[in-house]
Amino acid sequence: MLYNRDAGEIFLAEKSIDLFFMNPPYLESYVDEYGGETHSHINRVNDEKEYVTRLMRLVRHVEHALTDSGSAFIMLPNDENSVILELCKAVLAETKLKLGKFYVWDFSGTPHLDGVQGDKMGIILHLHNGAPHVDPSSFDYVLKTPIDHPDVLSKYKNFGFVNSLIPVKLYENFIRGFSKPGDTVCDLVGGTGTVIVAAHNLGRDFVYNDISSEQLAVATARLADLTAN
Numbered sequence: 001m002l003y004n005r006d007a008g009e010i011f012l013a014e015k016s017i018d019l020f021f022m023n024p025p026y027l028e029s030y031v032d033e034y035g036g037e038t039h040s041h042i043n044r045v046n047d048e049k050e051y052v053t054r055l056m057r058l059v060r061h062v063e064h065a066l067t068d069s070g071s072a073f074i075m076l077p078n079d080e081n082s083v084i085l086e087l088c089k090a091v092l093a094e095t096k097l098k099l100g101k102f103y104v105w106d107f108s109g110t111p112h113l114d115g116v117q118g119d120k121m122g123i124i125l126h127l128h129n130g131a132p133h134v135d136p137s138s139f140d141y142v143l144k145t146p147i148d149h150p151d152v153l154s155k156y157k158n159f160g161f162v163n164s165l166i167p168v169k170l171y172e173n174f175i176r177g178f179s180k181p182g183d184t185v186c187d188l189v190g191g192t193g194t195v196i197v198a199a200h201n202l203g204r205d206f207v208y209n210d211i212s213s214e215q216l217a218v219a220t221a222r223l224a225d226l227t228a229n
Contacts, residue, residue, distance in 0.1 A: 017185075018067050022062075070129065091127065097128065107147045108121060190215070
């Protein structure tokens with residue numbers, strides 16, 4: 001199912017989602033570093049307090065819709081420790097969700113590309129209800145996964161902004177480790193659709209949303225190519 005709305009307006013059925021991913025709105029300070037040539041596709045916020053407030057709206061959706069054995073993963077700005085601390089405090093104070101591990105996406109081995117430094121790492125927070133499905137044989141605390149080259153999405157540039165370098169393989173690792181075939185994967189800030197591509201590849205159902213019609217167009221085109229093959 002595909003939505004084109006503000007993520008706060010998506011109403012999911014209770015205990016209907018087995019695995020959530022969220023790559024949340026950008027802090028204003030991150031737009032110049034990661035935003036590319038146009039900012040029209042970015043759902044951005046001005047300060048740390050607003051960032052946590054808006055992200056908690058999504059976390060409450062997670063709390064309502066996550067199955068008892070489900071998991072949720074949030075990609076966090078790894079240089080903003082105060083944001084991470086305030087988010088964790090808000091999750092514990094305002095929801096019944098439990099804080100899991102911080103996983104590390106290490107893409108320091110990636111060759112230098114335009115606007116991307118080769119020594120970067122991403123922080124990914126795990127939220128759950130207390131009984132997550134995990135396949136320890138397929139998952140590590142640190143995931144060394146190179147970013148995708150921009151050419152991976154270049155064929156879709158006429159549909160919208162495509163400078164999304166998070167690789168399908170990264171999401172596939174989480175989907176294998178924290179869900180099973182037939183489960184439902186949801187991305188409320190879906191961007192170019194990398195999560196739903198990974199979900200499709202591994203036989204999971206999916207729910208996608210993005211506030212940007214450009215990003216929805218890219219995600220839809222990618223999905224159409226997958227289903228045509």
